[in-house]
Amino acid sequence: MSRPDLRARVEAARAQREREGLLRRARTCELTADGRRLVDGRVLIDFCGNDYLGLARHPDLVAALTRAAAIEGVGTGAAHLVSGHRGEHAALEEDLADWTGRQRAVLFSTGVMANLGALQALLGAGGLPGRGDALCVQDRLNHASLIDGAQLAGAELRRYPHGDAEAAARQLAARPDHAALLATDGVFSMDGDIAPLASLATLCRQRHALFYVDDAHGLGVLGPQGAGSVAAAGLDARQVPVLMGTLGKALGTAGAFVAGDDDLIEAIIQFARPYIYTTAMPAALAAATRASLRLVRADTDGRREQLTAHIARFRAGAKQLGLPVMRSTTAIQPLVIGSAEAAMGASRALEAAGFLVVAIRPPTVPQGAARLRITLSAAHSSDQIDALLEALGSLPGLGGTAAV
Numbered sequence: 547m548s549r550p551d552l553r554a555r556v557e558a559a560r561a562q563r564e565r566e567g568l569l570r571r572a573r574t575c576e577l578t579a580d581g582r583r584l585v586d587g588r589v590l591i592d593f594c595g596n597d598y599l600g601l602a603r604h605p606d607l608v609a610a611l612t613r614a615a616a617i618e619g620v621g622t623g624a625a626h627l628v629s630g631h632r633g634e635h636a637a638l639e640e641d642l643a644d645w646t647g648r649q650r651a652v653l654f655s656t657g658v659m660a661n662l663g664a665l666q667a668l669l670g671a672g673g674l675p676g677r678g679d680a681l682c683v684q685d686r687l688n689h690a691s692l693i694d695g696a697q698l699a700g701a702e703l704r705r706y707p708h709g710d711a712e713a714a715a716r717q718l719a720a721r722p723d724h725a726a727l728l729a730t731d732g733v734f735s736m737d738g739d740i741a742p743l744a745s746l747a748t749l750c751r752q753r754h755a756l757f758y759v760d761d762a763h764g765l766g767v768l769g770p771q772g773a774g775s776v777a778a779a780g781l782d783a784r785q786v787p788v789l790m791g792t793l794g795k796a797l798g799t800a801g802a803f804v805a806g807d808d809d810l811i812e813a814i815i816q817f818a819r820p821y822i823y824t825t826a827m828p829a830a831l832a833a834a835t836r837a838s839l840r841l842v843r844a845d846t847d848g849r850r851e852q853l854t855a856h857i858a859r860f861r862a863g864a865k866q867l868g869l870p871v872m873r874s875t876t877a878i879q880p881l882v883i884g885s886a887e888a889a890m891g892a893s894r895a896l897e898a899a900g901f902l903v904v905a906i907r908p909p910t911v912p913q914g915a916a917r918l919r920i921t922l923s924a925a926h927s928s929d930q931i932d933a934l935l936e937a938l939g940s941l942p943g944l945g946g947t948a949a950v
């Protein structure tokens with residue numbers, strides 16, 4: 547029997563994606579001086595990024611980055627546990643722990659690595675006997691890296707219908723004698739709605755499961771001092787022992803962290819391979835993130851309020867136009883279109899009108915639920931939002947403009 551050809555197999559899979567019209571492509575999006583995007587020679591207003599507070603190009607962040615780079619250089623040259631851990635990292639970890647009301651935080655280079663690493667460490671129990679027994683219960687719409695993290699750990703993964711705490715309870719009850727972790731996005735990245743955090747926290751306490759919240763899209767924008775969806779729900783470190791956050795969204799830099807009590811964080815440091823075996827993030831990036839965190843917590847410019855006003859403006863306008871908005875109250879305001887083809891068509895039409903709104907297609911979202919994932923930022927102007935609404939209103943087949 548001859549060995550199957552790997553190249554032929556992966557090429558067949560790619561060709562299949564192409565036939566389905568689901569190929570993806572990285573487009574080069576330069577930044578203009580006024581914060582718009584230059585794409586294929588055209589200037590577009592970006593309504594699909596995650597820079598919710600408009601901090602990514604803030605002068606304080608740029609100054610902190612360049613100041614630190616002048617001293618520290620660019621690369622750290624080693625992993626945190628070797629010689630790559632600098633004062634800026636340690637200070638940022640303390641700032642993040644303080645901000646989120648937890649004993650300790652540990653930095654990761656990206657959010658994907660944080661979820662892979664933390665879940666692998668917590669569920670895998672450092673390779674002790676019993677590894678592979680753990681149960682990991684997750685919302686069906688959780689971020690891909692949470693799903694992958696559970697699989698990397700060799701845990702039994704059970705996914706409950708989106709936002710359904712009772713279904714989560716049944717899944718925990720099905721394996722009463724296995725160590726368990728329940729993980730959810732705080733704000734769902736493709737739908738923009740918020741998890742039933744209080745119900746899930748109660749459930750986890752009753753069923754003795756470790757509760758893990760990925761708040762990539764809540765941190766910076768929700769709750770007092772922007773401390774996120776968990777703080778906004780009035781939950782503390784006892785109720786949500788593990789909080790994961792990313793720095794590349796509302797904080798406008800890059801990287802991620804996991805915060806929790808001393809023992810949990812220490813275990814993650816010992817066992818999370820995506821932490822142990824990777825080069826520490828540039829110290830200048832940590833410095834820029836500390837500058838961002840100061841702006842986020844104080845919010846003297848009223849960026850959160852501005853964002854809230856934009857969300858209300860967009861939703862009111864969209865409803866008036868009969869657009870199929872979802873229940874989201876956050877900066878993520880998706881319009882589900884249906885077929886991947888139709889979503890691509892809508893995206894192209896918006897681009898012709900001067901807006902960058904990339905279509906999100908399967909497998910990132912379920913079949914038949916391709917969408918325009920519109921995101922709002924405090925950096926947008928009200929006029930830009932009105933102009934987007936006008937463009938959406940004139941898209942064929944999107945809601946009932948004519949009926950208004």
Ligand SMILES: *Cc1c(COP(=O)(O)O)cnc(C)c1O
Binds near residue numbers: 731735761762802
């Ligand atoms: C973006 C995102 C991540 C990954 O974070 P990166 O820093 O971009 O790797 C993880 N979880 C959720 C919910 C996200 O939206």
